[in-house]
Amino acid sequence: MPELFIHTEDLCFTYDAEGPDAQPALKGITLDIYKGEYVAVLGHNGSGKSTFAKLLNLLLEPTSGRLTVAGMDLTAPSIGEKELLELRRNVGMVFQNPDNQLVATIVEEDVAFGPENLGIPHPELRTRVDEALEALDMTAYAQHEPHRLSGGQKQRVAIAGILAMMPKCIVFDEATAMLDPSGRREVLRTLRMLNREFGITILNITHYMNEAAEADRVIVINDGTLLADGTPDEVFAQRQRLCEVGLEVPQCTELLCRLREAGIDIPGERISSAESCADLIVAALGRHAEKGGKCHG
Amino acid sequence: MDKIRLENVSYVYNRGLPFEQVALDNVSLSIRAGCVTGIIGHTGSGKSTMMQLLNGLAEPTSGRVFLDGYDINAKAEDLYEEWSALPEYAHLSKGARKKAIRREVARRRAELCFRVGLVMQYPEYQLFEETVEKDIAFGPRNMKLSEEEIGLRVREAARFAGLDEELLQKSPFDLSGGQKRRVALAGVIAMRPEVLVLDEPAAGLDPAGRTRILDGILRYQRTTGSTVLIVSHSMEDMARYCDDVVVMGDARVLMQGERREIFSHTQELTDAGLDIPQITHLVRLLRERGVPLPENIYTVEDAVLAVQALFAE
Numbered sequence: 275m276p277e278l279f280i281h282t283e284d285l286c287f288t289y290d291a292e293g294p295d296a297q298p299a300l301k302g303i304t305l306d307i308y309k310g311e312y313v314a315v316l317g318h319n320g321s322g323k324s325t326f327a328k329l330l331n332l333l334l335e336p337t338s339g340r341l342t343v344a345g346m347d348l349t350a351p352s353i354g355e356k357e358l359l360e361l362r363r364n365v366g367m368v369f370q371n372p373d374n375q376l377v378a379t380i381v382e383e384d385v386a387f388g389p390e391n392l393g394i395p396h397p398e399l400r401t402r403v404d405e406a407l408e409a410l411d412m413t414a415y416a417q418h419e420p421h422r423l424s425g426g427q428k429q430r431v432a433i434a435g436i437l438a439m440m441p442k443c444i445v446f447d448e449a450t451a452m453l454d455p456s457g458r459r460e461v462l463r464t465l466r467m468l469n470r471e472f473g474i475t476i477l478n479i480t481h482y483m484n485e486a487a488e489a490d491r492v493i494v495i496n497d498g499t500l501l502a503d504g505t506p507d508e509v510f511a512q513r514q515r516l517c518e519v520g521l522e523v524p525q526c527t528e529l530l531c532r533l534r535e536a537g538i539d540i541p542g543e544r545i546s547s548a549e550s551c552a553d554l555i556v557a558a559l560g561r562h563a564e565k566g567g568k569c570h571g
Numbered sequence: 572m573d574k575i576r577l578e579n580v581s582y583v584y585n586r587g588l589p590f591e592q593v594a595l596d597n598v599s600l601s602i603r604a605g606c607v608t609g610i611i612g613h614t615g616s617g618k619s620t621m622m623q624l625l626n627g628l629a630e631p632t633s634g635r636v637f638l639d640g641y642d643i644n645a646k647a648e649d650l651y652e653e654w655s656a657l658p659e660y661a662h663l664s665k666g667a668r669k670k671a672i673r674r675e676v677a678r679r680r681a682e683l684c685f686r687v688g689l690v691m692q693y694p695e696y697q698l699f700e701e702t703v704e705k706d707i708a709f710g711p712r713n714m715k716l717s718e719e720e721i722g723l724r725v726r727e728a729a730r731f732a733g734l735d736e737e738l739l740q741k742s743p744f745d746l747s748g749g750q751k752r753r754v755a756l757a758g759v760i761a762m763r764p765e766v767l768v769l770d771e772p773a774a775g776l777d778p779a780g781r782t783r784i785l786d787g788i789l790r791y792q793r794t795t796g797s798t799v800l801i802v803s804h805s806m807e808d809m810a811r812y813c814d815d816v817v818v819m820g821d822a823r824v825l826m827q828g829e830r831r832e833i834f835s836h837t838q839e840l841t842d843a844g845l846d847i848p849q850i851t852h853l854v855r856l857l858r859e860r861g862v863p864l865p866e867n868i869y870t871v872e873d874a875v876l877a878v879q880a881l882f883a884e
Contacts, residue, residue: 318777319748370775371693422590424615451775452692454613454804456844481777484849520779525807525850525871532875538882548849552856555878559862562882 276308278342279443279475280330285339287325299325301498302339307477309442312469314489314506315479318520322498323479327445330477331365332358344442363392366436370448372428381423381431382407382416388439406434409464426457433461437468443475444468450485462488483510483524487546494521506546526551573637574604574766574798575625580634582620594620596822597634602815607792607799609809609830612819613844618802619692621819622768625800626687627680638766643683647673685714688764692771694755695748703729703746703754704739710762728761731791733783749780753787760791767791768800773808781805785812807848810834810869818843831867850874 287300299322307313317323328334330343332353341348344364346357353361366388369375378384385403394402407413410430415423420431429449436444446465450458462485468474478489486492492509494502496519502509510516510523513531522528526548533540540558544550582595595617602608612618623629624636627643635642651672654660660668688710691697700706707728711721729739732753738746743754752772759767772788773781789812792799803809809816809830816833818826820843826833834840837847837855847855847869854868854877862881868874 319780419590422592426614448775452771454844455806455846456613458804459846481775481781483778520777522778525848525874526853528871529850529853529874529878532871533878533882536875536879538879548853548856551853552860555857556860556862559881 276310278306279309279311279344280305280307281340281342282306283340285326285329285341286337287322287329287334288337289325291337299498300329303495303498303500305493305500305503307475309475310469310473312465312476312488312490313478314486314492315477315495316481316483316486316492316509316516316521317479317495317501321495321519323495324447326495327367327447327477327479330443330445331362331367333367359392363439364442366439366441366444368429368433368436368444368446368449370451372432372452375432375435376420376428379419380416381412381418381420384420384431385434385438388435392439402438402440403434406437409437409467410434411460426453429453429457430461433464441474443477445477445479447479448481449478450480450482458482458485483522483527487524494519507543510546511543524548530554572604573601574639575602575800576600576637576640577621577624578635578637580621580624580631580636582617582624582629583632586632593822595624595631598822598824600817600824600827602798602800602817604798605796606814607789607801607812608815608817609813610800610802610817610819611804611806611809611845612825616819616843617822618819619770622689622770622800622802625766625768626689627683628689638683638687641679643680645676647676650676685710685762686764687766687768688759688762690756690759690767690769690772692774694758695743695751698743698751698754698758701742702740703734703743706743706754707739707757707761710758714762724761724763725757728757731760731794732757732787733790749776749783752776752780753784756784756787763795764797766798766800768802770802771804772801773803773805781808788812806834806840806846807850810848810851818845820844830869834869835867 283304285300285303289297289299303326315323325334329336329341332348336349343361346361376384377387382403385406386399389399389402407416410433412430412434415427420428429452450461453461465476465478469476478485480486487506489506492506494509501519502512510527513523516523524546527545530540530545530551540554542554577598577600580595580598584592584594610618624631630644636644654672655668660671663671698706704725707725708721711724734753734757743751772784785808788799813830816830817824818833825843826836826839834847834851840847850871851869854864854874857864864877868877
């Protein structure tokens, strides 16, 4: 039985809840995320997905409902400084704009900022920083000034800073939005590696459908509620629903769906990656040829 | 015809300092007038630096940047001899001629930021006015246009950017991220630039937001016949919206040409740290398995037609 890591029950959050301009952002989210899962979170701008992420380490406090992370009830009144520190060590966050996340004047000092604040003693601190830089391929820049790096490099420094805290879970809030394709591929490889090899629970909030297709599970949040939850194949099969809320599906899924709509028989459920789509199309073409290509007339 | 031409342009940051960095290394490049040109390249390849050279925000360390054949960084002294023969200067005395030429060069220079509109990354952080209308009007007002003309341009720009007229009286800070981005775009479009340069205009937007802003840009381009340059990391968007593509890597131009030509160089693109659209990747996989599809498919629409044709045989 997998271990529960995040548990929410009717979780709600309202910005400016007491004020005249109260804006509900989350309107009752109930879901379970297990330890070691790799989850992509989709939703249009303003859907509430970033709000959801910020609740997970209490950057925002739930307005109502229940939220348990790593066995800690975050809605309990007993949450104090000590618990908060523990929580934030467990749940790291990487945001979209690296310029807002870098604090030091030297790359390696920036990476050391988190673990140092956790009180990690010196020889270990050094090892952690070196390993984190290595994992993000930034070792060569250890002595550089962060503000002189390119956007992609800065983001990798920010991720290294989280890695060095050895969290149980990392939430990426559109962390690849500013990266180039190779930077994105590299960060995605890193997510997979952190997930597979270290068992770190990954939540990747993204607008890139191809990225979501790489996760084990996809959650779609719309207008503060849960719209879909399942494997990438299951979720992307609901193409119409996703389009209605301003999302899309990967291009290969789009192709299969349109061909099916045009009356072409391409059966199969594995529709979210280019490789599996190629399999389905090849198989369907094979059957078509067997029938002598007469099925249309 | 070339709208923009770069001739042996180099740009070096922190020249002579330990952190000296060559951002552009002897780049030569032509941008066709009236086309949408996509500029792709890994982070740090020099794309953003090049954009800043196009409207004089930065001056090349060496080399020349031409807009409609005019060197935008030309000094009056360098032009003196050539222009002295022109009828508008030939009749003047030497002193008056020098002064007139200096004035003309300064005028062209000042005009440059209106002719070449730059939309930076995350331009919504640059909004500052009380209302959307005032924010969009900022550029045209600096052009010293009449109030009537300003009002006209604000509404026109808002239409191009797909902003409802009712949004004009709102505070830009009350809008959604996608709307704010389009207000920033409208602010530049309102100057009716001949060249519109955009750095990652769709970054961070959801799919619907991406489509809305890119469609807005295309609407402006198609209606006005202006020249558009888009820097982007999304190969899918590039394949869909661009006529030409320039590929940059390590401060140089690696390839430039029509979209179809560029996206057929799969290996070179991957080597440059870039990608091909997913649909092109799928078509490649199918071709490798003997499915007779044409190689040059870069959009879902083309792929649907091509695969449909196979099933109709």
